[in-house]
Amino acid sequence: MKATIDWTGNVSFKATSGTGHEVQIDGPPDHGGQNLGPRPMEMVLMGLGGCSSFDVMSILQKSRQDVTACRTELEAERADAVPSVFTRIHLHFIVTGRNLKENQVKRAVSLSAEKYCSASIMLAQGGVEISHSYEIHEAA
Incomplete structure (x- = not known):
């Protein structure tokens, strides 16, 4: 099983599974995030x-x-x-x-x-x- 995590700015990341599915991960605004995805x-x-x-x-x-x-x-x-x-x-x-x-x-x-x-x-x-x-x- 594999996955990759790509930084997309501030405290936001794009997680990609080995099967090609993507999830946006982000932090809360008080930590520099924009609340664009789950923590x-x-x-x-x-x-x-x-x-x-x-x-x-x-x-x-x-x-x-x-x-x-x-x-x-x-x-x-x-x-x-x-x-x-x-x-x-x-x-x-x-x-x-x-x-x-x-x-x-x-x-x-x-x-x-x-x-x-x-x-x-x-x-x-x-x-x-x-x-x-x-x-x-x-x-x-």
Whole structure:
């Protein structure tokens, strides 16, 4: 896996993935940025959410659950001192579908957290306290 980061001025950068996708990263105005994109640590948090959501949806689809929507809300706390690393992250999955089985949703979230989500496992091994919850909604 590869990526490149190109400085675009002030505290703004263009990140390009090895697959050619681009994301603008920028800082807040009080740090010289123009708020044109997410902050680097927001990218880490979004990466974790994407990784875990990918796993959960894959597991639910393989278990033939009729999922119509899945939203993952993440909340993180960071250390007050430099480096301002993540200390706690909570992922809350909101899964919507038809006749979803709670045991399948619980299993998918647990498997992602404990076995499949590389980002989650890497952050946890680095000392970040990661927790998960979920809720199930019946599709209209």
